Amino acid sequence: MRADPAAQLRLLDLQELDTRLAQLRHRRRSVPQIAELATLEQRAAALRDQEVAVRTAVSDLERAQAKADADVEAVRDRIARDQRMLEAGSVASARQLEDLQHEIASLTTRIAVLEDAELEVMEQLEDAQRRASAVAADVTALAEQRAAAEAARDAAFRDIDAEGTRVAAERARVAPELPADLLGLYDKVRTDAGGVGAAALHRGRCQGCQLTLTPADLGRIRGLAADEVVRCEECRRILVRTPESGL
Ligand SMILES: [Zn+2]
Known part of the structure; x- marks a missing residue:
């Protein structure tokens, strides 16, 4: 030739x-935020799993607390009813009176057990709610980190693409000369x-x-x-x- x-x-x-x-x-492919965003996406996926787990724990414990409250409430109502019967003097026999007093004593013991259980559920719920808040804070912080990395990546892309446009225009001018x-x-x-x-x-x-x-x-x-x-x-x-x- x-x-x-x-x-x-x-x-x-x-x-x-x-x-x-x-x-x-090559520079466009190697912009450091591309790797950073991939890492942040992995963390975001892990956080989404944690969020689901902690939300499930909170709603399970809320149901458990409602049940524990209802259990305590039912026994309290029963004690109040027994007390009213006692105070009204409507108990006919000594045997009936003894039964009633015995029931009140046993319900009082039972309510202490139920209140302990109620307290324990409440503590577990508070703990789960604290974990939910911590995860939510992590989600917010991560979203901010991702937004910052995306902005930095896009700024780098803009610089590279502007330079690429200039060079490509120059090439388009030179190539037809050959x-x-x-x-x-x-x-x-x-x-x-x-x-x-x-x-x-x-x-x-x-x-x-x-x-x-x-x-x-x-x-x-x-x-x-x-x-x-x-x-x-x-x-x-x-x-x-x-x-x-x-x-
Ligand atoms: Zn050669």
Whole structure:
């Protein structure tokens, strides 16, 4: 392939722009907040599980407390009723009176047991409510952390994308200056060779693969016409001759 030496040199400018675009794509993928947000999302998922568990505990204990309250209330009502019967003097026999007094004594013992149970449930409920508040505070703090990380990530994206737009515009200006066949070869090699399609021959060395050419290779290149498109024997990239090529 042949191409004007000026077009070959211009290819190095295009390569620089393509390298810059590749670096920007890499920077966009490597924005630190992307990894941070992934970690925060894992913590958020764990917190959602905790939230469900603690809410279930609170509602279970609220039901248990309502039942414990009702149990105490029922026994209190029964004692009050027995007391009224005693005070009204409506008990007919000594046997009945003894039964009633016995029942009041036994209900009083029972109510102490029930009140202990009621107190214990209340303490458990308060504990669960404290845990629910702590989880809710964690959820709020995490949401703030995520919002901050998202804002920082989006700001980084905006900077990178603005730079990318500038470089892409420059590339769109440079690419049409090059002959179609040279550009086609460059794009093909660039795809095959990890993003670098053209490299300068600098002081006898290919800047694409850093290989120093043998004197024989340099002599062969020296003998070629200036518009001959040279390829590196090692990496197959387009080797562009410059005044610093060492030929
Ligand atoms: Zn090379």
